[in-house]
Each structure stands twice: as structure tokens, then as C-alpha cells.
Amino acid sequence: MKKILILLLITFLALPVFAEENEDGGSENGVTSSGEIFLLISTLPEAKLGYTHTFKFPVMQGDNPLTSGNNIKLSLTAEATPISLNGIFKTVLTPVAFLEFAAGGRIGTGWPLELFGGYIYGTGLNLASDVNVDGEYYEEYKGKPFDSVFLKGFAGGTFQFDFAAIFPGDWNHVVFQSYHEISYHTNTNAANDQSWYFESDDGENMNGLNYLGNFTLGYQMPIILSMVALQAEWAKYLYDTSNRANWGDDLVRWTFSGILMFKFNEKFGSALIVQCRTRRNFTNFDEHKVKDDESVMHYRSRILDTSNPQRLEFYRVAAAITYTF
Numbered sequence: 659m660k661k662i663l664i665l666l667l668i669t670f671l672a673l674p675v676f677a678e679e680n681e682d683g684g685s686e687n688g689v690t691s692s693g694e695i696f697l698l699i700s701t702l703p704e705a706k707l708g709y710t711h712t713f714k715f716p717v718m719q720g721d722n723p724l725t726s727g728n729n730i731k732l733s734l735t736a737e738a739t740p741i742s743l744n745g746i747f748k749t750v751l752t753p754v755a756f757l758e759f760a761a762g763g764r765i766g767t768g769w770p771l772e773l774f775g776g777y778i779y780g781t782g783l784n785l786a787s788d789v790n791v792d793g794e795y796y797e798e799y800k801g802k803p804f805d806s807v808f809l810k811g812f813a814g815g816t817f818q819f820d821f822a823a824i825f826p827g828d829w830n831h832v833v834f835q836s837y838h839e840i841s842y843h844t845n846t847n848a849a850n851d852q853s854w855y856f857e858s859d860d861g862e863n864m865n866g867l868n869y870l871g872n873f874t875l876g877y878q879m880p881i882i883l884s885m886v887a888l889q890a891e892w893a894k895y896l897y898d899t900s901n902r903a904n905w906g907d908d909l910v911r912w913t914f915s916g917i918l919m920f921k922f923n924e925k926f927g928s929a930l931i932v933q934c935r936t937r938r939n940f941t942n943f944d945e946h947k948v949k950d951d952e953s954v955m956h957y958r959s960r961i962l963d964t965s966n967p968q969r970l971e972f973y974r975v976a977a978a979i980t981y982t983f
Contacts, residue, residue, distance in 0.1 A: 693983050702977035703773055704858060708737030717751075717862045723823070724755045741780030742857050744808075755823070758816040760839075765810075768857065773858035781806050781845060784853040784861030786956040794942075795860070795956040806847030808856055810957035814839030814870075823961040831878035833885075839870045840896075851899075853957075862907070862957055866897030876917070884921035889912055906962040907940040913973065927980050939963040 661672040691713045698706040712733040719728045748762035754759060768780015782801025814837060821832035844865040845854040855861040872894045876887030891913045902908050921927045937945070940960040 661699060679920070688895070690714045693970070696978065697979045697980045698975045702851065702858075702974050703778060706737055706739045708735055710735040710964050718753060725753075727755060728752055736931055739768075739780070739857060741771045741778055741850075742766055742808075753864065756818055758818070759814075761813045763811045764808070766808040766856075767804050767806065768808070770799070770801065778858040779855040780857060781808055781847075782855050783848055784855055784956075792856060795959045797954045797956045799855075801847070801855075806845050806854075808843065808845055810843040812841035828880040833874075833876045833878060834886075835874045835876075837870075837872050837874075841868050841870065842866065864897060864899065866893070869894045869896055876947070882920055882922060883918065884927070885917070885919040887917040887919070889917060904962060905940070905958055905960045906967055909938065909967065912936040912970075914970075925982050927982070929978040929980075931976040931978070933976065935973040936968045936971055937971055939966050939970055 691711065694710045696706075696708050696710070698704075698708075710733050712731055712747065715730045715732070717728055717730050719726055729752050731750040731752075731844060733746075733748045733750075735744075735748070736743045737746070744764060744766035746764045750758055750760045752758050766781075768782075768915070770777050770779050770782060773806045777799070779799060779801065782799055785798045785800050787798040790963035816835060816837045818835040819833065822830040832869070843856075843863065843969075845856075845863070848865060850865050853861055854863050855865055870891070870893045872891035873891055874887055874889040875883050878885045893911045893913075894909075895907060899907055913933055918930045920925065920929070938960075939962070941963050943955050943960045953954045
């Protein structure tokens with residue numbers, strides 16, 4: 659575990675240094691490289707600082723608009739939050755202007771953090787405690803700093819279209835994009851039937867396959883406010899758990915976002931994101947009425963309200979700041 663932590667720290671510290679050694683950003687073979695520093699914050703108790711270095715290789719390029727920009731991008735990312743460290747590798751192939759295929763992986767670790775009288779968890783198990791007098795189980799956290807590793811492998815594809823490709827013009831960029839991904843994630847300290855946390859989520863993850871998809875519709879403009887967009891994103895656990903329908907583990911989880919993107923110059927940009935998401939309704943549990951974290955009912959003991967299984971509620975406002983070079 660210590661070796662993995664040291665590797666993540668070295669990666670995080672070394673990538674910006676490597677970027678400084680490649681400020682020209684190109685080569686005689688048409689290979690280019692770029693770096694991006696990013697900071698993410700939100701109205702939730704969360705923040706993320708990271709660096710991504712990307713190499714772009716021209717491949718299978720043709721003489722027509724559909725293939726003239728064909729390339730492969732290789733990116734390495736190191737990121738840190740108050741409760742986790744992560745390293746990410748991603749490869750993106752663009753064989754034609756409107757299609758991209760991506761594959762990659764993530765490795766990370768974390769620790770618990772006491773905040774505002776409660777705890778948020780980078781990693782750790784979300785176990786069910788002993789049965790109480792009512793026959794219900796309650797959440798019990800088990801974990802220590804850096805005692806487990808989060809691993810994820812993913813493959814996905816993107817379809818994208820820009821209206822300006824048909825009707826050129828600076829003000830004709832109505833863009834559409836749809837991304838679909840299959841991934842496998844695991845916590846090295848969890849058995850296959852155990853639930854675990856990752857970066858202060860609900861702690862309902864299990865080792866197995868997942869699906870993620872989204873649709874994004876936007877309008878790009880040649881001004882500081884460079885894009886206005888709407889996005890619908892959905893996720894679903896693909897693994898099977900006994901009686902999972904009882905607590906709605908088989909339901910699709912939706913997130914809806916309104917996005918404003920700003921481009922102040924060629925290097926500096928930012929984004930403002932307002933999000934809502936679906937939450938499950940239960941007949942024996944109301945998350946808004948829970949005051950004592952030590953008495954929160956374990957999610958597998960909750961009973962889904964099948965007559966009204968989900969509701970839409972405010973999630974967060976998030977902001978991203980990026981500097982590219």
C-alpha cells in the first residue's frame with residue numbers, strides 16, 4: 659500500500675515538471691503535447707486539484723473533412739482531494755470526425771476525514787451492523803487510511819456532431835454529443851458481496867460492472883461565454899445482488915446539468931455547473947430526517963416505495979477552473 663501511495667505522489671509531482679520540459683508542444687513528426695491544471699469545487703464539502711498531460715498522435719489522416727483530423731490521444735492525470743489520491747490513464751482514438759473510442763483505467767486510495775461533526779470517506783467499507791430490536795441493519799464504516807486501493811478499467815464511445823460542419827460560421831456551432839461507457843471497478847479490501855465508499859459517495863458501490871451514458875446539447879459562441887449546454891446523464895449497476903429490487907439497486911440513476919463555459923483566453927477557462935439528480939423514495943426511511951449519522955439505516959434494509967420510486971432534487975452547484983499550456 660505504501661508503494662502505491664508513493665507512486666501516486668511521484669506521478670502527481672512529476673507531471674507538471676515533465677510539462678515544463680515540453681513547452682514547445684510539438685515535434686517534427688506531428689506529435690503534440692499539452693498540459694492542463696484544473697481545480698474543481700462545489701457547494702458540497704468536496705474539492706479536487708489535478709494535472710493532465712496529453713500527447714496527440716496523428717493517425718489514419720485523410721484529405722477530406724471527416725478524416726483530416728484523425729488522431730490518438732494519450733493522457734495521464736494525477737489528482738488529489740481532501741480524502742483521496744488518484745492516477746488516471748486514458749487513450750482516445752478518433753477514426754472519423756464524429757466518432758471517438760476511449761479506454762483507460764484509474765487507481766486511487768483514500769482516507770476518512772472528520773468534517774463539521776461528521777465524517778466523509780475517501781475509501782472504506784459500508785457494512786451492515788448487527789440486527790437491532792426492530793430487525794433492521796444500520797451502517798457501520800470499516801476502514802483505515804490507505805488500507806485499500808480503488809481500481810477501475812473502462813471502455814467507451816462518443817458520437818458527436820457540430821451543425822457548423824454543414825453550415826460554416828462562427829455563430830452556427832450547435833453541438834450534440836453522446837457518450838456511453840462500460841466499466842469495472844473494485845475495492846481491493848472488499849469481498850464481492852460487500853459495499854464500499856469512494857470519494858464521499860453514498861457507499862453503495864460493489865465490485866463489478868457498471869454502465870454510464872449521457873447526452874449533451876450545447877451552443878458554442880466566439881465570446882467569453884463560450885458555451886451554454888444541457889446534459890442528461892444516467893448510470894446503472896450491471897452486477898446482480900440478491901433482492902436488490904427491494905431497495906432500488908437496479909434503478910437507473912439520473913443527473914441533469916445546466917452548464918456555462920467561459921473562455922477568457924487561449925489558456926484560461928472556467929465552467930459553472932448546476933445539477934439535479936434522482937433519489938429513491940423509501941417506505942421505511944427518509945434521508946432528510948436523519949440527524950444522527952450513527953443511526954442511519956443501511957441502504958439494503960430500506961424498502962423502495964414502488965408506487966413512487968424516485969424523485970428529482972437539487973444536487974449541487976460546481977465550478978471548474980482550468981489552465982492549459
